[in-house]
Amino acid sequence: MIRQTILCCGFLVVLVCGLLVSPAAAQQDETVCIQCHGGLPDALGVPVGEWRQSLHADNGISCHDCHGGDPTDFAMAMSPERGFLGAPDYTAVPEFCGRCHVGVLGDYQESAHGQALQAGGAQCVMCHGNHAVQKASLDLINPESCARCHDYERADKIKGILADTDGKIIAMEEELARLGKLGMAVEAFEGQLFDLRNRFHRAFHTVKEARVREQTGEVLAGLETLRAGVDEIDAGLGQRKLWGGVAIALLVLAGILFLQMRKTYEEDEKG
């Protein structure tokens, strides 16, 4: 009887412990837009797959953030009453994207691209794509893309000015990510870099060589300040490693000494 009771109690305790420590696969909540369009064929379903691979998806920007509507209600999801906008016309795209990308919109509208919009000039999705939008990089400026409308020579010149700074920005992003993975407080630095990168990317949208040169100089100066901050953190981490190495060596040495002491006791024990 006692054994049975112990067995039952033991089973219950262990089962509860097991339940407490057992994780399961996570399920991501999805909006009704994705649930519905994800299962649709062709043009109605393709954007979901493209969006999943996009920078917007990585940053939690979902369908309704651009197209409006109610992402929680199947029946009213595409109702204008709930702010549904649908897909914009070709010429309305800059204003559509510019609701979030405010600074870029201003520069774009002043540029030759923006001025030629009504005549079929380039707008956002022509270079960046729409649902599969990726992080902006200099690769977007290439002969195949630019030559669709005009000669590549001027674009190539601007790309040349941007290239070195772009590399430094990417390198700084990697540096900050490395420090972030070590738990360093780099949010302020990341904020500054975000600002610098935006100013840098905005510069191109003017498509004016002089403006790009001026803006790039300011960005480089900002990057130098960030570099000094990163170097300071790295110096601190280097010192930690040095002192850590000393502490480890002392502990190992102490361990070996204790083992040697144990050996002397073992000799006494044999005697």
Place this chain on the structure above:
Amino acid sequence: MSPLKMLVDFLDVRLGVRDIFAKEVSGYLLPRRVNAWYTLGAVLLTLFGLQIFTGILLLVYYVPHADLAFASVQAIVNDVPFGWLIRMLHAVGANVIVIALLLHMLSVLFMAAYKGRREFTWLSGFVLFNLTMGLCLTGYLLPWSQLSFWATTVATDTPGAIPVVGDFLVEFLRGGATVGNQTLGRFFALHVVGMPLILLGLIGFHLFCVKRRGISTPPFGEDYLADELLPFFEHEEHPAGIPFFPNYVVKDAAVICFFLAFLLAIIFYLPGLFFPPSAFEPADPFVTPPGIKPEWYFLWAYQTLKIFPSEIIGLGVQGAFMTFLALLPFIDRGRERRPAKRPVFVTCYVLGILLFVAISIWGHYS
């Protein structure tokens, strides 16, 4: 007269401390063949002590609120002098404790040290192991990072698979429908007060069992004799043994030093070993990070749930395995302890370890 001698004299005339020391420390004899595996108890005591010490220091600055927890941990790591070291000793120390616990349990299993009327010692140790897992789980949420939040969401979701009471259990664990401030509050209370109090009590009981029944003799060597099970209580004496102090304490101290060196080596040279990038992002209930996985010691359980067609079967298998392990001293009643004379057990033991490692690796890459 030295101040230390004065203090000892002062205590001795009032409490008889020299007598206690002579009987319980320098006069406490251990089996002559006692090996390095026996030091893991002292290692664990040291590591638990370190957890309590660093935990108290972290409590000075930690704020158990969903809006402030992440920022407070960031401040500890970046602003408080040596806060990063305290935090790392606590977080990495928890992983090293699990390693030491596993080694301790495996050595006890291999040497069948749970035999010879040591059921209470094994059971209290087994509950201590599970309690440590609980402390790891509750502590995992406290930094309120993406990793904390989603790992806890996944872990507390599991009991939902149990018929009838599943939903109630999930809500009971979380304090609401989802992981939130109320979950943080109850996990915090459990982590810093509830579980440590039980842990300390259980450690005391475990040590009492070890001391009262007597240390088991390692089942090796030609002069080894199996325990004689008498129908009454008997303390296992080792009259020809070696003194605990100083003879064996130096070995304890050596292994403790090596474990601490191992802990510091991870902290200083592999600081990201137990911290994926999501551990440094504040919790966001609206964004599920890709590939969220539990800590390495829960991977076997995580993968087991995925192997079976339904979670309830996976939970049943885990429950059955843990129950078997807990009740092993009641099931394995033979007197033989020498591994060479127990080929079936040793085969199961080795296969069990390989299975644990294989399923964990599978869970990591699945």
